[in-house]
Amino acid sequence: MAGSAEDWAVLDGHAAEAAPRLLGSLVVHEHPVEGRVAIRLTEVEAYQGPEDPGSHAHRGRTDRNRVMFGPPGHLYVYRIYGMHDCANIVCSPEGVGAGVLLRAGDVVEGLELARSRRPGARDRDLARGPARLARALGLDRSHGGTDLRVGPVTLHLADAPAGPVRTGPRVGLRLAADYPWRFWVDGDPTVSPYRPAAPKRRRP
DNA sequence: CTACCGATATTCT
């Protein structure tokens, strides 16, 4: 496993400081029968517990978010809009609920397998968006709570991102949309397109 | 490339 103990300490502080450090890092899922897919992260978002109205952890511990209140360096997977799963890395000391959402990346190993999991998608779209990334990697809610030092899902921290890092508002949030806690590698084609939060639907 | 729209069920009030 790459990354010294000192490197992993970055996951034990504030999510907004850990997030840019995750860019360029590798997330690997070794599936027992299907095989291995590795993704180099190009876009992430920080969600910092109680001080962040946009975080699932803002109102305290629940059944869904309890993993975020556990030890850092574990996987938090949630379902959104009733159909998609998205993966986060817990980035806070035990007892504090915070994490970093894996928004996009580049498939650097297991291209064939990733393609088979995302039929019809162009290669650069395989992991372009949080639910797409989770799907290309073969992740679902059953992987919630995975220790990323142990597997089958592992994190390999990079020394530095593959290019200059940019910062801006997060995607799809109505609450706290102005927090500049989205981080991405500037100019990378796998970074997801920006979409503002869906406006409140008119009542019938 | 951007913009809009509908599908979907889990989660929390």
Add this chain to the structure above:
DNA sequence: GAATATCGGTAGA
């Protein structure tokens, strides 16, 4: 009962 850390299709510039 309402909201949602999204995506794929279609339309248009």
